[in-house]
Amino acid sequence: MLRRILAVPAGLIAGIICITIVEKIGHSVYPPPAAAGNGDMEAMKEYIASAPFMALFFVIIAYALAALVSGFTASKVANNGKHTSAAVCGVIFLCITIYMMFSLPTPIWFWILGILTWGLVFVGSNIALRISKG
Template structure:
């Protein structure tokens, strides 16, 4: 039981780090305008509504990377060949993504890809199962 919980927590942590790193890169490349407080919800919404395509695409790259890594790590930690830990991570991140998209102004294409990309946890799961044979 402890290993299963650790698998999900490890997958969520690893995926979150990947997403955070990509979003940090996005904030570096597309910084908040001068004088805008990051804690101001309305100011942050206005900032997001002006982001270029590349900035939003970078967020989706983070989601993709986070999905694959969380699926991979959760499967490796669980070490039982089941995909349920990857799926749990994917569902958690999917719910967080939908919440963020509801809260922030994002275009329809971002919604579609933002939802579909979480299926990539199964790619991470499959990669974790591959055994290299020499």
């Protein structure tokens, strides 16, 4: 029971770490303005509206890696042979992603990939479950 309770926070933490690392790499290649990094939402909106494709695509890459790692971690920690913990992580991250997309002027391709990407929690979960069986 304790493993299933801890599985979701473990998956979320693993996913957040992945997002942070990949987004930091993206920001080193495509640095946002200083004001955007200081929490100025208006500066961030201006940056997003004019950012190059790859600057935004780094965020999608971060989401994809986070989904895989989050689903894998949650399923490994839960160790119950089910995708439930991974699905909960995916739903939480999806809600956060949708909130951020409403808050910032993201293009339609970002909406589509940003939503679809969180389905990768099931891929990560499947990998974890296969390793557990093997």
